[in-house]
Amino acid sequence: MKFVTYRDAGVARLAVLEGDQAIDLARAQPQIDADPLRALESGADLLAAARAALASDAKRLPLAGLQLAAPVPRPNKIVCLGLNYFDHAKEGGRDKPEYPWFFYRGSSSLIAHGEAGILPKVSERFDYEAELAVVIGKRARHLSQADALSCVFGYSCFNDMSVRDYQKKTPQWTIGKNFDGTGGFGPVLVTADELPAGAAGLRIQSRLNGQVMQDADTTDMIWGVAETIALLTECMTLEPGDVIAMGTPAGVGQARTPPVWMKAGDTVEIEIEGVGLLSNPIRAEG
Numbered sequence: 001m002k003f004v005t006y007r008d009a010g011v012a013r014l015a016v017l018e019g020d021q022a023i024d025l026a027r028a029q030p031q032i033d034a035d036p037l038r039a040l041e042s043g044a045d046l047l048a049a050a051r052a053a054l055a056s057d058a059k060r061l062p063l064a065g066l067q068l069a070a071p072v073p074r075p076n077k078i079v080c081l082g083l084n085y086f087d088h089a090k091e092g093g094r095d096k097p098e099y100p101w102f103f104y105r106g107s108s109s110l111i112a113h114g115e116a117g118i119l120p121k122v123s124e125r126f127d128y129e130a131e132l133a134v135v136i137g138k139r140a141r142h143l144s145q146a147d148a149l150s151c152v153f154g155y156s157c158f159n160d161m162s163v164r165d166y167q168k169k170t171p172q173w174t175i176g177k178n179f180d181g182t183g184g185f186g187p188v189l190v191t192a193d194e195l196p197a198g199a200a201g202l203r204i205q206s207r208l209n210g211q212v213m214q215d216a217d218t219t220d221m222i223w224g225v226a227e228t229i230a231l232l233t234e235c236m237t238l239e240p241g242d243v244i245a246m247g248t249p250a251g252v253g254q255a256r257t258p259p260v261w262m263k264a265g266d267t268v269e270i271e272i273e274g275v276g277l278l279s280n281p282i283r284a285e286g
Helices: 036-041 046-055 086-091 225-235
Strands: 002-008 011-018 021-024 067-069 078-082 101-105 117-119 130-136 152-160 183-191 203-208 211-217 243-245 267-272 276-284
Touching (some): 002 021, 011 036, 067 183, 130 225, 130 267, 152 267, 152 276, 183 276, 225 243
Parallel strands (some): 078 243, 117 276
Antiparallel strands (some): 002 067, 002 183, 011 021, 078 101, 130 152, 130 243, 152 183, 203 267, 267 276
């Protein structure tokens, strides 16, 4: 099953996809909250509701005519992993970390498919990072690896755009990862049952102006989805709508000779096999 979130009169609404058309889930199934985060938090059976909507004569909306939002526009938590691919750790001059390099992103940094990534006034070192996003579907604490995937609702594409000089100003990466307009997320949310367990074995790419910059497989992650969730739930409660961005493979702009930075007028694409294609133009901050 594939879901999108779109904006209607500025309000985020959850819809289920049927080819190149969408059905507003709450309008077809009124027991479901229109807001994607509240719908997930409610514990409602969204898959059953989506199947019922697809089987009904509910109005179909052309996907091309919708203003998409991030699949979960304002998650309570966005937990990101650094150095989670062997080749990316190596290109950064580091060995495999002994424990994941977790950091946080704020929801105010998120942008949807088609929205512009913002090249900030204060830096030219604006980099791309293709990542798999995990969306949590139910409350989870102290999960083992064996049962960790039970809390996953689905997967999406993420571009962890990074302002590298600010990222390196402190040992903590937070400041370089939270500029406005730097967290590409979407366009679709694919339910976990549509993909291999833990979304393993999927090709992941980034392309800058059509040129392939990163090309890897999600099997190459140091910590897979299940192990990452098990480690996180040792420490915190994961809640419905929380997002985990699973790190990026080799090929980022800062590791190239000479470095490749995104510029105003560029287009960056993230594509993950079976998940979708996230595209964002780049524009200078006004």
